[in-house]
Amino acid sequence: MTGSQETPSFRLAYVPGATPAKWARIWNERLPDIPLTLLQVPAGDVPEMLRAGEADAGLVRLPVDRTFFSAIPLYTETTVVVVPKDHLITAADEVTLADLADEVLFHPLDDVFDWDSPPGEPAFERPATTPDALELVASGVGLLIVPQSLARLYHRRDLTYRPVADAPRSSIALSWPEEATTDLVEDFIGIVRGRTVNSTRGRTAAKAEAEAEQKRPQKQGGARQKQAAAKPTGGKPASRTSRGRAGSGGGAKPAKRGKPRRKS
Structure with missing residues (x-):
């Protein structure tokens, strides 16, 4: 199957009655460089489209073949x-x-x-x-x-x-071939599940967090290098007490002050 990573867009098939507009808007805000292509097709045609690789995921009516497809139930209709x-x-x-x-x-x-x-x-x-x-x-x-x-x-x-109070109900689900769970599918899963862009469970957010973790040690190392550069190279700096003590370190002794002269 041709994965969504090999195509210029993410292709979402949806059955009549399903409303992907809200999720499509969020997708376009978060992933503006990856176009989302919406494909409305008859309900019975969506599984074959997914099997043939003509769509990356679909909004379908349950049930689906769970031996081949993964599915996340989204809502049940009146x-x-x-x-x-x-x-x-x-x-x-x-x-x-x-x-x-x-x-x-x-x-x-x-x-x-x-x-x-x-x-x-x-x-x-x-x-x-x-x-x-x-x-x-x-x-x-x-x-x-x-x-x-x-x-x-x-x-x-x-x-x-x-x-009709006691009639069967139809449920809409997000479905895709289990063996074709690509990064873009994971991104769309995060959107339909209501994850925020900063959620650590989202692929994009997780990638950003990993990059931030890689940068943190570099920043700490740079600070340590600056501290090391600020220290004198000849050993530990003398304390203020030792610099002011008479006779220490071979330096010149401070001159003694004489007794004040008495006025005549």
């Missing part, structure tokens, strides 16, 4: 049901799957939920994509359960949504 604005469900602030039992519910081929038993009445067909399913919801022939981020991403004026 699940909602998308309905026409004039639907009876809009009278409630929140619904349950039991409330939807008699409704036709679409399960598109790119459905992000792994249903054990799909709720609602089965639709006459499975739409290819979530946007296709929303077109059918707008026509009044069924409803759609999705993560809230997708309801917002594909917002339409004639549709609205309500939370």
Whole structure:
């Protein structure tokens, strides 16, 4: 796999609904010399992109193949049901799957939920994509359960949504091939985990700290050299007491003061 260290940029793939803008801004502030390339791709395509080395990391929907990928869960989304604005469900602030039992519910081929038993009445067909399913919801022939981020991403004026209290939830994670944990991947991990630029756990901060440690002994050594240069080369300096003592060191003796002359 081509590592991010061998490319001019860090490539981040992300699934529809994921919002990398905040982390991208922090990346650009901390690593302005390494461009961050954002690649929005269908959820099912992200794992193959990472395996093929076409992206360095990805914001994915769990689960992932943990025998190949590392993953850091980031957040779990609210699940909602998308309905026409004039639907009876809009009278409630929140619904349950039991409330939807008699409704036709679409399960598109790119459905992000792994249903054990799909709720609602089965639709006459499975739409290819979530946007296709929303077109059918707008026509009044069924409803759609999705993560809230997708309801917002594909917002339409004639549709609205309500939370589904007991529906499965989708979680977003940062994922990358475990064998391709590069320095740039570590940098991005530090950003999504909220580490500060001065954090000792961050790669950049750790490198700066190591460089500072290398400089400290040099500064101390320089100070000792200056102190050594300031000392006389002929041995220890004489103390003030020894310099002032009479008869010491062979120097000239101070002249004795005579008795004062008496006035006549």
